Amino acid sequence: MPGIERKAFVLLSGGVDSTTCLYKAANEFPNIEGISIHYGQRHLKELEYAKKSCDAWSIVHTILTLNPDVLSGAMLTDERIEIPSVSYADLPHGVSPTYVPYRNGTLLSLVTAYAQKWVNKQQAPTPREAGIYFGAHAEDAHNWAYPDCTPEFIGAMANAIYVGTYKAVRLHTPVMWMQKYEIIQLGETLGVDWGLTWSCYKCEELHCGVCPTCRARQDAFRNADVEDPTVYQAMAA
Amino acid sequence: MPGIERKAFVLLSGGVDSTTCLYKAANEFPNIEGISIHYGQRHLKELEYAKKSCDAWSIVHTILTLNPDVLSGAMLTDERIEIPSVSYADLPHGVSPTYVPYRNGTLLSLVTAYAQKWVNKQQAPTPREAGIYFGAHAEDAHNWAYPDCTPEFIGAMANAIYVGTYKAVRLHTPVMWMQKYEIIQLGETLGVDWGLTWSCYKCEELHCGVCPTCRARQDAFRNADVEDPTVYQAMAA
Numbered sequence: 001m002p003g004i005e006r007k008a009f010v011l012l013s014g015g016v017d018s019t020t021c022l023y024k025a026a027n028e029f030p031n032i033e034g035i036s037i038h039y040g041q042r043h044l045k046e047l048e049y050a051k052k053s054c055d056a057w058s059i060v061h062t063i064l065t066l067n068p069d070v071l072s073g074a075m076l077t078d079e080r081i082e083i084p085s086v087s088y089a090d091l092p093h094g095v096s097p098t099y100v101p102y103r104n105g106t107l108l109s110l111v112t113a114y115a116q117k118w119v120n121k122q123q124a125p126t127p128r129e130a131g132i133y134f135g136a137h138a139e140d141a142h143n144w145a146y147p148d149c150t151p152e153f154i155g156a157m158a159n160a161i162y163v164g165t166y167k168a169v170r171l172h173t174p175v176m177w178m179q180k181y182e183i184i185q186l187g188e189t190l191g192v193d194w195g196l197t198w199s200c201y202k203c204e205e206l207h208c209g210v211c212p213t214c215r216a217r218q219d220a221f222r223n224a225d226v227e228d229p230t231v232y233q234a235m236a237a
Numbered sequence: 238m239p240g241i242e243r244k245a246f247v248l249l250s251g252g253v254d255s256t257t258c259l260y261k262a263a264n265e266f267p268n269i270e271g272i273s274i275h276y277g278q279r280h281l282k283e284l285e286y287a288k289k290s291c292d293a294w295s296i297v298h299t300i301l302t303l304n305p306d307v308l309s310g311a312m313l314t315d316e317r318i319e320i321p322s323v324s325y326a327d328l329p330h331g332v333s334p335t336y337v338p339y340r341n342g343t344l345l346s347l348v349t350a351y352a353q354k355w356v357n358k359q360q361a362p363t364p365r366e367a368g369i370y371f372g373a374h375a376e377d378a379h380n381w382a383y384p385d386c387t388p389e390f391i392g393a394m395a396n397a398i399y400v401g402t403y404k405a406v407r408l409h410t411p412v413m414w415m416q417k418y419e420i421i422q423l424g425e426t427l428g429v430d431w432g433l434t435w436s437c438y439k440c441e442e443l444h445c446g447v448c449p450t451c452r453a454r455q456d457a458f459r460n461a462d463v464e465d466p467t468v469y470q471a472m473a474a
Contacts, residue, residue: 067302070350095403101353102346105401109339109346113307116338147403156396163393164342166332166384 005126007031009115010133014049014198017135017175020183022053023190024174025133034061037107040068040077042203049198064110074100083201085210096145104148112161112169119168130169137175180216181223188226195229209234242363244268246352247370251286251435254372254412257420259290260427261411262370271298274344277305277314279440286435301347311337320438322447333382341385349398349406356405367406374412417453418460425463432466446471
C-alpha cells in the first residue's frame with residue numbers, strides 16, 4: 001500500500017510454530033522484527049534459538065523482559081515442579097499442566113504496546129500500521145489444553161488489540177487452524193531451517209525427547225513426512 | 238454461592254474512578270485485594286494514594302511491577318514531555334495526548350495472570366472464581382480519547398479474559414457507562430473518602446489544579462454537587 005509503512009512483530013518462542021510464523025510474516029510484510037519475552041520461563045534456551053532464526057536472516061530480534069513474579073508458580077516457570085515425560089494425549093483432559101495462567105494474553109499485550117509505540121513514533125514520516133504474528137495452533141486449542149490459544153480467545157484478543165490501539169495494530173494468527181504437522185509442511189515450503197528451532201520444555205544441552213512438547217515435535221515431523229534434524233537425548237516410544 | 242470462594246482484584250490507580258470501584262467491589266465480593274501497577278508512570282503518587290484507600294479498610298494492597306521499557310515514551314511515562322494545562326475538551330479531537338499505548342490492555346493482563354494464579358492455587362480447598370474491577374468510564378471513551386477504555390475494547394477484553402483463563406476470571410466494569418460526576422455521586426453513596434484519592438498527572442506536593450485530569454476532577458465534584466476536599470495549587474478558570 002503506497003503511503004503506508006507496514007511492519008510485523010512476530011512473537012517468537014524459537015519453536016516450530018512461531019518460527020514458521022516468522023517466515024510467513026517475512027513474506028507478507030516489508031519489515032519484520034522478532035520479539036521474544038523473558039518472563040521467567042525455565043526453558044531459556046528458546047530465547048537463544050529465537051535469536052538464531054532472526055540472525056540467519058538479519059532480522060532484528062528484541063527481548064522484552066517481564067517481571068518474573070507475574071507468571072511465576074506454574075510448571076514452566078517453577079523449577080521445583082517436574083515436567084512430565086508423557087505425550088499431550090496422555091495428559092488429563094482439559095487445561096494442560098504446562099499452561100501458564102494467562103501467559104499469552106500477557107505476552108500479546110506487551111508486544112501490542114511495543115508495536116503501537118512504533119506506530120506512534122512522532123518522527124514517522126508516513127502513516128504506519130503494525131501486525132502481530134502469534135503462532136497458536138489447533139493442537140494447542142484442542143481439549144482447551146491452552147485456553148489462551150483457542151479461536152475464541154484469539155477472536156476476542158484480536159478485537160481488543162485492534163480497538164485498544166485505535167486501529168493501529170492487528171493480530172495475525174496464520175496457523176491457528178493447523179495441526180502441528182501441517183505447520184511443518186508449511187514451514188518446509190517457506191524454507192524454515194528447523195535446526196535453528198527449539199521445542200523442549202527442559203533446558204538441557206539437547207532436546208530431552210520425552211516431554212510433551214518433544215513428543216509433539218517428533219510426531220509432527222513424522223506425520224509431515226519431513227526429516228527432523230533434531231538430536232534428542234532419548235526417543236519417545 | 239456456597240462452595241465457591243470468590244475474590245475481587247481491583248485495578249487501583251488511586252483516583253476517583255478506581256477507588257469507587259474498590260468500594261463497589263467490597264460490597265459485591267466477600268474478599269478483595271487492591272492491585273496497583275508500577276509501570277513507569279511519572280505520577281507515582283497514585284500508588285501511595287491507592288495504598289491509603291486500602292489501608293483505611295485493611296484491604297491488602299499489592300503493587301505489581303512492569304519493566305518500564307514496555308510503556309515508555311508516552312506523555313505519562315516520559316518526564317521530558319510537558320503535560321498540558323488545559324481541559325480534555327480543549328485537547329484535539331480523538332486519542333488523548335495522555336493516552337499510553339495499550340496501557341490498559343497490558344495492566345489488565347497482569348492483573349488477570351495474578352488473579353488466575355489465585356484461582357489455580359493447588360491448595361485451594363474449594364473451587365474459586367475471581368473478578369477484576371476496572372474503572373474505565375464514559376468520558377474516557379468519549380471521542381476515543383482512551384481507546385483502551387471504550388465499550389468495544391472492554392467487551393473484547395472481557396471475552397479474552399474469560400476465555401483465556403478458562404472461565405476462571407471475569408472482568409467487571411461497573412462505571413463504564415457513567416460520566417465522572419455520576420461516579421462521584423455513586424462514590425458518595427458508598428462512603429468513599431475522597432481525601433484519600435489522587436488524580437493529578439503531575440507529581441507535586443498538591444494537585445496542580447490545571448492539568449486535564451485535575452480539571453476533570455474539579456468539574457466532576459462541581460457537577461455532582463459534592464464537596465471536593467482536595468487542596469489544589471491553582472484552580473482552573
